[in-house]
Amino acid sequence: MAKGEFVALMGPSGSGKSTFLNIVAGLTVPDAGDVIVAGTNVSRLSDSRSTVFRRRNIGFVFQSHNLVESFTAEENVVLGARLDLQKPDTKRAHELMEALGIGDKHERRPDELSGGERQRVAIARALYMQPKLILADEPTGNLDMETSQQICSLLEAVNKRYGCAILLVTHDPIVAKTAGRICFLKDGCLVDTFASPRDPAIITQRYVEKMQER
Numbered sequence: 001m002a003k004g005e006f007v008a009l010m011g012p013s014g015s016g017k018s019t020f021l022n023i024v025a026g027l028t029v030p031d032a033g034d035v036i037v038a039g040t041n042v043s044r045l046s047d048s049r050s051t052v053f054r055r056r057n058i059g060f061v062f063q064s065h066n067l068v069e070s071f072t073a074e075e076n077v078v079l080g081a082r083l084d085l086q087k088p089d090t091k092r093a094h095e096l097m098e099a100l101g102i103g104d105k106h107e108r109r110p111d112e113l114s115g116g117e118r119q120r121v122a123i124a125r126a127l128y129m130q131p132k133l134i135l136a137d138e139p140t141g142n143l144d145m146e147t148s149q150q151i152c153s154l155l156e157a158v159n160k161r162y163g164c165a166i167l168l169v170t171h172d173p174i175v176a177k178t179a180g181r182i183c184f185l186k187d188g189c190l191v192d193t194f195a196s197p198r199d200p201a202i203i204t205q206r207y208v209e210k211m212q213e214r
């Protein structure tokens, strides 16, 4: 991935998408090869260095179980700072939450937020540490179509505005089309990569063809 690129990763269940994200994050060590993130070989870092690197350079957004339920939205957003023993920058947290359309939800706990709002909090939290890369594993998987579209537009805006690269895993071609480039994974192998045609029907057709190839 180039600096600031937005890539969507698609593939059947079990093809290795989440595993790949875990490897990029340095959470899983690859059997072979190197993973370079922002100039650092994450697969060669010790556990403690890997944790610090991840916290400072990579933001995460998952399908669910994203947030600490006992914390408020704002406390969730500044979680990275706390873990990094930095004083939380409340102003920055408020600006991000405002930009993501949850400016009035600081004090809400996750169970008092809608699914879309929870994902906005998760995105604000991912952005808070000014990461070079955001890893998103099916971030719209639990959302209805309209909210899913809103989250896609937000990710696109975030990618442009903050310049952080995004690697997004999805099964949904309508979500995938938001990215600049699309990659297909099959049985752990990259089998296709192409500029987004911005048309979910074309993505689906290409996907079906690729997955049927022997």
Ligand SMILES: Nc1ncnc2c1ncn2[C@@H]1O[C@H](COP(=O)(O)OP(=O)(O)OP(=O)(O)O)[C@@H](O)[C@H]1O
Pocket (backbone or CB within 6 Å): 011, 012, 013, 014, 015, 016, 017, 018, 019, 020
């Ligand atoms: N911790 C693990 N140890 C061993 N095998 C694993 C582990 N996690 C996943 N796998 C296996 O690796 C393969 C890829 O799993 P992975 O979770 O990456 O798939 P995926 O593409 O994310 O699928 P889905 O779309 O269902 O989320 C699967 O066969 C899975 O059973």
Ligand SMILES: [Mg+2]
Pocket (backbone or CB within 6 Å): 017, 018, 019, 137
């Ligand atoms: Mg997965």
